[in-house]
Amino acid sequence: GENVEQHPSTLSVQEGDSAVIKCTYSDSASNYFPWYKQELGKGPQLIIDIRSNVGEKKDQRIAVTLNKTAKHFSLHITETQPEDSAVYFCAASDPGGFKTIFGAGTRLFVKA
Amino acid sequence: EAGVVQSPRYKIIEKKQPVAFWCNPISGHNTLYWYLQNLGQGPELLIRYENEEAVDDSQLPKDRFSAERLKGVDSTLKIQPAELGDSAVYLCASSLVPSGEQYFGPGTRLTVT
Numbered sequence: 001g002e003n004v005e006q007h008p009s010t011l012s013v014q015e016g017d018s019a020v021i022k023c024t025y026s027d028s029a030s031n032y033f034p035w036y037k038q039e040l041g042k043g044p045q046l047i048i049d050i051r052s053n054v055g056e057k058k059d060q061r062i063a064v065t066l067n068k069t070a071k072h073f074s075l076h077i078t079e080t081q082p083e084d085s086a087v088y089f090c091a092a093s094d095p096g097g098f099k100t101i102f103g104a105g106t107r108l109f110v111k112a
Numbered sequence: 113e114a115g116v117v118q119s120p121r122y123k124i125i126e127k128k129q130p131v132a133f134w135c136n137p138i139s140g141h142n143t144l145y146w147y148l149q150n151l152g153q154g155p156e157l158l159i160r161y162e163n164e165e166a167v168d169d170s171q172l173p174k175d176r177f178s179a180e181r182l183k184g185v186d187s188t189l190k191i192q193p194a195e196l197g198d199s200a201v202y203l204c205a206s207s208l209v210p211s212g213e214q215y216f217g218p219g220t221r222l223t224v225t
Contacts, residue, residue, distance in 0.1 A: 034213065045216070046215065098210065105153065
């Protein structure tokens, strides 16, 4: 079945540095790739997403890139701030939205 | 606009007892999802509704789990009887359309002792 692998599981950066989280997926039919941020005691919050007809999308300090040939996509956070500390999940979804598979998550620590 | 509402936020029960979780999706969202999130892992789909119809319940352990979505709005997820391994966070999410963005509620943290 569909599988999404996410790396690294833990990432620690200094405030102001960049953070990169990478995901690979197995189902070539996947065409929607959202990223979620989950803070302690809260549900996942959608922060950015990308569909397969584009290779890159940016929203202020966060950006996502997609390489459909290699079946991998990445989240880039620039100028990290302590409030960026959270668990980040990538996900891949089939065209009909029938199944969304989540990665195992990356715990990001931003040190002040 | 109110987000996805879930209750209770926390629940502690003894094994073999029943438990129920309630979800109110974002107004107008026809698609509703129940996910299971174990500690340190990503959410895993239990069941997906399109209006009041359960269109994907392949991952729902039907011997002890049941769900309903009356009138295509609120939904309830039930476990009877609960087992120790059911301890997890149960998340509800909704989307406007099946292929659209999913919005999650805060979850219910279940502890089975």
